[in-house]
Amino acid sequence: xxxxFSVIVLCLFFVSxxxxxxxxxxxxxxxxxxxxxxxxxxNKGKTLISAHxxxxxxxxxxxxxxxxxxxxxxxxxxxxxxxxxxTKDSILILMHDNTLNRTTTGTGKVRDTTWQYIQTLRLxxxxxxxxxxxxxxxxxxxxxxxxxxxxxxxxxxGVPFEMVVQAVEAQKMEDxxxxxxxxxxxxxxxxxxxxxxLISMNIRNEEExxxxxxxxxxxxxxxxxxxxxxxxxxxxxELIHQEGALAIIGTMGNLDNSAKARxxxxxxxxxxxxxxxxxxxYPTEVAKALDNSxxxxxxxxxxxxxxxxxx
Numbered sequence: 001x002x003x004x005f006s007v008i009v010l011c012l013f014f015v016s017x018x019x020x021x022x023x024x025x026x027x028x029x030x031x032x033x034x035x036x037x038x039x040x041x042x043n044k045g046k047t048l049i050s051a052h053x054x055x056x057x058x059x060x061x062x063x064x065x066x067x068x069x070x071x072x073x074x075x076x077x078x079x080x081x082x083x084x085x086x087t088k089d090s091i092l093i094l095m096h097d098n099t100l101n102r103t104t105t106g107t108g109k110v111r112d113t114t115w116q117y118i119q120t121l122r123l124x125x126x127x128x129x130x131x132x133x134x135x136x137x138x139x140x141x142x143x144x145x146x147x148x149x150x151x152x153x154x155x156x157x158g159v160p161f162e163m164v165v166q167a168v169e170a171q172k173m174e175d176x177x178x179x180x181x182x183x184x185x186x187x188x189x190x191x192x193x194x195x196x197x198l199i200s201m202n203i204r205n206e207e208e209x210x211x212x213x214x215x216x217x218x219x220x221x222x223x224x225x226x227x228x229x230x231x232x233x234x235x236x237x238e239l240i241h242q243e244g245a246l247a248i249i250g251t252m253g254n255l256d257n258s259a260k261a262r263x264x265x266x267x268x269x270x271x272x273x274x275x276x277x278x279x280x281x282y283p284t285e286v287a288k289a290l291d292n293s294x295x296x297x298x299x300x301x302x303x304x305x306x307x308x309x310x311x
Contacts, residue, residue, distance in 0.1 A: 023074065030302050034150070034175045034198055035220045037302035040241050040276065047271050049286050050079040050152060050279035052252050053096055057281060062103060062123035064094040065133045066144045073149060076287040080145070081152040081180075081279060084138055086159045091115040092138035092167060098156070105130055111158075138164070142171045152200065154180040161186065165193045178223060184211045191217045200225050200248070209239050219243035223277070228254055230270060237274035246276040256281050264289030 029037055036042060053063035055072035062068060069080050085095035088111055100106040100113065106121040123133045138153075145151050151173075155164050161179070168177050178198040181187040187201045199217065203209050204227040212222065222245040226236060230249065240247045249270050251259070259266040259282075267289040270278055280286050 029175055031175060032196070033302040034177075035196070037300060038150075038178075038198060038223065038246060039220070040244050040246055042300045042302060043246060043276055044241075046276070047290055048079060048246075048277045049076065049283045050081050050248065050277055051283040052081050052250075052279055052281050054080050054082050055283070057126045059127060060125060060129065060131060062125045062131055062133060064096055064103070064136070065123050065131075066136050066141055067133050069141075069144065069149060072283060076284045078283045079152055079178075079277070079279075080149050081154060082141060083154045083156060084159055084164055085110045085156050086163075087115045087118060088112055089114050089116075090163075092159070092163060093118065094136045094138065094141055096154075096156075104135060138167055139171070142167065142173050142177075145176050146171065146173060150176050150178065152178045152180055155186075157182075161190050161193060165190065165197070168197070169194065180225075184208075184215050187212075187217060188215055191221060195221065197221065198223055202227075203236070203240060203247075206236060206239070209236065219245055223248060225250065225279075226275070228252065230255065230273060230275075234274050241274065247274065248277040248279055249275045250279045251286070252279065252281050259285070259289070 051072045054065065055061055055068040056063050058068065058071065061071050064082050072078055072080065082094050083096040085093055085098070087093060093110070093115070095103065095110055097103060098111070099109050100118070100121065103124055104121040105124065106113070106118065118135050121135060123131050123135060125131055141151065153164060155161060164179065168174060174194065174196050178200055179190050180200040181190060182202055184201065187199050190197060190199050195218070199221050200223045201212060203212055203224040222243060224240045224245050225248045226240070228250040231237070237247045251267070251270070255266055267278060267286050271290065278286050
């Protein structure tokens, strides 16, 4: 009998419970199958949503907080994107900025500050309000996500990939993790560290696509980030699909702002062009904009869906 691991995941089906906060969307990912589960073959014609920084612009819920991740998944199934920074004493934490000023009650550069000091701080939401939540360790996020969520780890410049991969392996979280990279060199480094990890790479044009093709990285490990501008034609997205990979577009900023003025058509245009994953600051709004029939992982043989009430 095959072993399955429970994990709150992504967009399996757009169900009527969107907007409710007392139910989480769970699925079971077959052990060792995340690369297959997040492939084009398994998701053709479906759309996944990625919550940028785990959730933004939510009163009382700051970015890169485990409590915000839980809140986001209670509203809508989503991938959880979060940022990894490092303290002066080499502790990996969740933090987008290289300073503490904007998102915490502290000040100063993260890498000039010890974990002991950061533990005394509270997180601030996008509206400038101080919350009761603390800065999480990467290990905190991994522990929370086990049997709960697929995390996209955005490793900030200068943070050693070796440390991040080691933390993932120590908690046996390979089935729940995607590593985000910004250069082909970094992607190759992650692939060499662990060839079983899903890796996000910048493929914003055909030149970057050819660099990937020459990299030696298996297309099974690829999630292609195509940038924040919707292409006029579908050629790049088709090339990515021919490799069996999913194509992500980031709607943070430009396209999310456009959607406020123009409505659901902005997100629908992304899916009609062939984008498979929408990374957004507004995951609930994206979910509401898309047709039920295009959402999630229906008929994905690597996953099983169930729901669970929040206690």
